[in-house]
Amino acid sequence: MSINRRNFFKVIGATGATFALGKDAKAKPTNEEVTEFKAILYDSTRCVGCQSCEFSCAEANNLPEPTDYPEVGKIRKTDETRRTVVNAYETSKGEVYVKRQCMHCNEPACAAACLTRAMHKTSGGPVIWREDKCMGCRYCMVSCPFDVPKFEYHSANPEITKCTMCAERQQNGQIPACVENCPAEALVFGTRRELIAEARKRIAENPELYYDHIYGETEAGGSSFLYLSPVPFEEIGFNTGLQKSSYPALTKGFLYSVPAVFVLWPMILLGIQDATKNNQKNADHTDEK
């Protein structure tokens, strides 16, 4: 088959048109309504460490009520019986309270790690865990840069537990329990876009009060939990060394190479096999020696 100049341009033109049209069609949303990620903004300058969020979280998720309280020098961690904790830190600007829970990343490592899609980033923002799919491999725990998913090690039917941003309550039109019950208005619920704008406004209006950074805006590719702090974030127990791009991006290169290997390897192997066929006869002769 030969391709002359004119045909070549025809083909190129047709291909280009297909791509252009194809793209156009794809960009048109099938559903007119564009959902934005919901998010929670936590302002640690407002938090008084009252643990209302902890109590309401326990109540909303049928978990035992907390029995200890935030203390400087003691790091309380979330575990299978509590999905959020408030810790106190002694900083350069005095005592600061920090609430911790799942960050609800935009591109969560846990969801990319999950081989059954039990960990799932919903279109509304919350990252949830689905019991009927999970096989309990705990790869989500290995992958999560914030060490959020917890596992019930002492159960014959263990679950992975973590904050769900009250996804069920959100479906019923309610806001997350911790936000609803925060008396100090340290927690605000809204779309991620709105809350980043709100956080920027607070920093701009009160530059002495805030450290100029929104934790969660870019960390690990951005998350639905956004933090404001009066001091640099490493002073209040945050890992500030986390990469700014998303964690699933780390395995992209490997996963993209898989189809290529799957197509190329068998071809190459067959080729080598064919090329070395004659060795078989030669070897039979040398064996006699």
Added chain:
Amino acid sequence: MNNTISFPLEKRSKSRWQFLLGELKPKGKMFTWFNIISLPIMLLGLVLIVIRFWKGIGSITNLTQEVPWGLWIGFDVVTGVAFAGGAYVVTFMVYILNMQKYHSIVRVTVLNGFLAYVFYAGALLLDLGRPWNVINPIIGNGFGTSSVLFLVAWHFLLYMIAQLIEFSPAIAEWLGARRARRILSGMTLAAVIFGITLSTLHQSGLGALYLMAKEKIHPLWYSEFIPILFFVSSIFAGLSMVIFEGSITHKVFSDQISKKNHHAHSNILNGLSKICAGTMFAYFFLQLIVFVHGKRWEYLGTTMGNWYLIEMLGFVLLPMMLYFYSYRSNNVFLIKVASVVTMLGIIVNRLNVTVIGFRWDAATHYVPSWMEIVVTLAVIFTEIWIFRWVINRMPVLRESPSWAGEKH
């Protein structure tokens, strides 16, 4: 020699069921040292497994919320699969490169690889919190295609099938099924090509599993090159296992091995040690590039830095030189020594990535409980028992029955 050919002949006089029942009975002495040591451990392991399914994983392991994968993944699966890599390397050499010299070790290596996968995938089930959902990624209750573990799980399954096909002519010969043997042997090359492709991807995939644990693994062991390092090291890990296992089976099952193959064995070991030396050189060089590329020298001088140097110099460079020297001087004993040191090095390396270097900075370190170790040993011993059962019955080490025609 006579009794080796007698199986298929006997078969015709008895029904196949009677033959299978007869084969199930144990052969050989019951009270050997191996049996006396392994049996209690296997029984204890069984008890522990019952407790684990009854009271949860935490009842017998020391796993924590920070270190969710311990010995069972780091050693049983990640290290065990590297050791099982010999099967794809040897089938590559024999069926793709047509290096006929290694033909006599194909079956035993594939059997070893197959059993390793079956048992390490089995050990994986023990580590799953909700093992009844293990079929979900297969049946599509969530195709997590963005997950490296999804790839690894599918590959384990497919590669086990490929290895079973590669080994199946031996089963057919054992059962005296001539037609089946002809059909199954015809599938060998396809299974080999499929198997090598799968192995390339999941040997590296086991390393890629840890790519997202970027801040959790000590920087001396974390790099974006983990998949390539895991793949390259699986070549000499697998071959060292072949050397090690071969030198044991040649002693234990010496009655099954023909004189010709017995003499050929040292020649085979010599060839393998050359390949090991070569791939280890490539691996060492890769590690060196990663070291320089990652500006890792700042970590030297720390405890982990010294440990890293011990691994690289004592467990990679040293056995590499041993392999090279023993190949040049044709010293079979040194080859075996080198294989043991290499295997220790692979254990050290895989554990450094998965357990020792994982959360090296945590306040409390994960140390496996004695029960985790017992279960691991029980899994290994059970595998050896099955291995021995197969070797004593099927033409793996011994020659195929005469009706099978060409050598296997």
